Amino acid sequence: MKKFLLMMLTVMTICLFIGCVKTGNDTAKDINKIKIGVCIANGNDKYGSYLLDEMKNYSKSLKDVEVVFADAKQNSNTQLSQVEDFISQRVDAIIVTPVYIDSSKEITDKAKAANIPIISLMNPFENQSDSACYIAPDSKQAATLEMEYLAKKMNYKGNVAIIMGPMDDRAQRVRTETYHEVIAKYSDMKIVAEQPAEWDRARGMALMETWLKSGKEIDAVASNNDEMAIGALKAIEAAGKLGKITVGGIDATPDSLQYLKSGKLAVTVFQDAAKLSKSSIDTAIKAANGENVEKTINIQNELVTPENVDQYIAKWKNK
Structure with missing residues (x-):
């Protein structure tokens, strides 16, 4: 009986380590896959919807990378809750389009406390120095x-x-x-x-x-x-x-x-929504892997006549 209990305890420990058991209300992530959380400020915004679509399309082409999306619907409290949820999911990096710059400090504080690199897209954070990178059109x-x-x-x-x-x-x-x-x-x-x-x-x-x-x-x-x-x-x-x-x-x-x-x-x-999307996800992957990333990435624009x-x-x- 003692041997059986010891064997079961060993199996459970191994399973917990490799991510094959439930933790909380979600499944523990696969340690061989990078998981990125993306929180858009407002998916109803026309350009924001294009940006979200491009990020989803690009993420589908990546192997060993899982990208989960959330839409704050222009609510800063909702956005903070979504970032907290990403942290509870133990994502490896977070990309956020801040709803309001002036109310974004708590977001970067939460990510910093969890030791998760966070990237600002389109708008900077109030405490941008706590972010791995800021990506936006010029x-x-x-x-x-x-x-x-x-x-x-x-x-x-x-x-x-x-x-x-x-x-x-x-x-x-x-x-x-x-x-x-x-x-x-x-x-x-x-x-x-x-x-x-x-x-x-x-x-x-x-x-x-x-x-x-x-x-x-x-x-x-x-x-x-x-x-x-x-x-x-x-x-x-x-x-x-x-x-x-x-x-x-x-x-x-x-x-x-x-x-x-x-x-x-x-x-x-x-x-270029496609360039912005690719740059943000690629930068998040690098940050998740512990690589150095540029603090600011400005995507150049083109005149259309x-x-x-x-x-x-x-x-x-x-x-």
Whole structure:
């Protein structure tokens, strides 16, 4: 009987070591497989949904890597709970698109206490120094490409309205500041309106309607993203002013490319969701393996105009 009990204890110990028994409410992970947790800020955001799709597609091509996904739905408390769940699952690395920068310290604190490398995607953490890496498109470069193109279309004179993303979003801050820098270079250009529309098409439309009804003279709209730009275009078209106000955006989403091809949208900027996804997962794998990774990775963007729009439409069709 003692020999039988000793044998059973030995078997259970071995099983626990190799990860073949249950722990808590989940199965212990395979020690031969890297497990990465990914928490997106808002899967309902148009660009966020493309980013999530690209990450899922890329993760399917990887061997010995398991990627689990969570959507915080723009709720910072939900995001913290999801990160805590990743930690309880004993993931090897975590990728997070912070919902709010200013409320992200607890996330990095939790990961640091658990000794799990954490990577910020699109937005940095409040305590970015506690993160292994920050990966994002170069927002300054994107805004420069957009605003310089709009300025040229305006013959470097006229009134500009700026539609901003969320006030606490880093990309919004950088893009809006860059618009100001570009416009300041041209003495005959000035900003006549500037308000946020939360990355949202409907809010962009409502904001543009308000500006048009107020009688503001607007020659161009510089939007922080395509969704808000499309909303502005809908309001402009409804007011019978299509073609009289030049509109630009950022992201080069499939919808915006069709607006660009039709001549309604003047310009957009391609942020490569596939490159961002691959870079974030590859970096997480390196960090999980204890390898040194770059502290900041900026993905360069590409200007999309009526002249080259077809090649970007083809990129989406080939996915």
